[in-house]
Amino acid sequence: MVEIGKYINANGINTHYHEAGQGEPLLLIHGSGPGASAWANWRLAFPALSEQFHLYAPDVVGFGTTERREGQDYSIDVWVNHMIDFIEAIGEKKVSIIGNSFGGAIALHLVYRRPDLVNRVVLMGSVGNQSTLSAGLDAVWGYTPSFDNMKNLIKIFSYDQSNAANDNLVEMRYQASIQEGFQEAFSSMFPAPRQRHLDAMALTDEQLKSIEKSVLLIHGREDEVIPLEETSWEIARLIPNAELHVFPHCGHWVQIEKTEEFIAQVIGFLKRTKAVNAV
DSSP states (O other): SSSOOOOEEEEEEEEEEEEOSSSSSEEEEOOOOOOOOOOHHTTHHHHHHHSSSSEEEOTTTTTTTSSOTTTOOOHHHHHHHHHHHHHHHHHOOOOEEEEHHHHHHHHHHHHHHGGEEEEEEEEOOOSSSSSSHHHHHHHHTTTOOOOOHHHHHHHHSSSTTTTHOOHHHHHHHHHHSSSSTHHHHHHOOOOSHHHHHHHOOOOOOOHHHHHOOOEEEEETTTTTOOGGGGTTTHHHSTTTEEEEESSSSSOOOOHHHHHHHHHHHHHHHHHHHHHHOOO
């Protein structure tokens, strides 16, 4: 996977995405941290997952190098519609989805609104139910660009604090956050007070109970951004065909801190549930 991928027109939005592999289509939706993009989110998992699946990893509108229209409003409806348009643009009738954090909320809304487009869903450190804004998420959405601020965010994201001591990683994420147009779009998405933005991403309990697809929730036990108990634990309780795997000694960056274990969980779940659904 390289930082520059392909472009496709998704209902008028010139959308940047990465594609690799063959087989069952798998859509990867990234999170909402400063400087977030498909490449930043999925670069470590992409090679191994592409050996098993046909991967599509787009930059959601407002992030990465997907087109930013002047005066663009951002909301859960805008982001969900963009992903629906992207699925239709690539010509796939159905996809399975991995959604990370904010991307998990998009995945939940998508499978609720358009179950015809979805096979199975993996949610990683996901929001999407009624929950309370954590101090960690408030700090992420309130980020203003500086090397030190990015270093502090990585401390919040990671259980392994050596990530925050890795100046190369901090510099990479900081530089990503100050590319042209990135911070301007990011700062317009989640202005204070920020609980309202989390509320807007939430489905009701009844809506979650109505989702019939197989869902795997993955969460780091020490996640300070999206605390386990209020989110994945509750979502897994509500969705009828949901299961939950919790990684100990892991923060919000499961795909970075537990890369191999995360990949094994995803492949095992998708292969197993495909076999079950085919019976």
